[in-house]
Amino acid sequence: MSQEAKIAKTLDVKGMYCPGPVMETAKAIKQINVGEVLEVLATDPAAKPDIEAWARRTGHQILDIQQQGGVTRILVKRAK
Amino acid sequence: MAGKKLSIIVFSGTVDKLMPVGILASGAAASGYEVNLFFTFWGLNAISKNGMQAQPQVDKNYEQMGPMMMKRMMDMKFPMWHQMVREAKEVGEVKVYACSTTMEFFGLKKEDLADFVDDVVGVATFLDRAEGGTTLFI
Structure with missing residues (x-):
């Protein structure tokens, strides 16, 4: 796993289903500054x-993905 | 990265077909795709103000599953397709077009349609906007 990054914002989308997590991630990334990290917590497989x-398409950078029980924790760095 | 496009001809007016329209449109918009939604025929009827207030219809083949589907959607707190279209417009580059011929056919004016409609156009405009991207007929 990569160096634990400083998290600027946490987005809790547990219990939301496609396309909810992607939609909310797209909205939340706009609420942090370029270079900052968004933590996403999701239960949708x-x-x-x-x-x-989404990150490949939009150019944002995935720093880390971890499965913690039923929760997926994704760290995304805003690239632009 | 740029120039990716998803265009959907929304022909159907039943909720089981409109849901994937909402899901694809919002997922694509969030991922930076340009999205064009061309509502025609039963699809256009579904985005009329009257159509949106009416009880959602399910395809006849799956009619008996309609109430169960609606209940599951509510349990999952899943948004309705037109909410997803609205959200898609907020998050990305989404244009909603209404087919002029169908409007005449159903006797609808622009003010009879949902507020998220951008423009009333015909097939040539749609094809022009859709060129170079992926197009679906739903």
């Missing part, structure tokens, strides 16, 4: 592949 695909 599609959250990991979807937020990875």
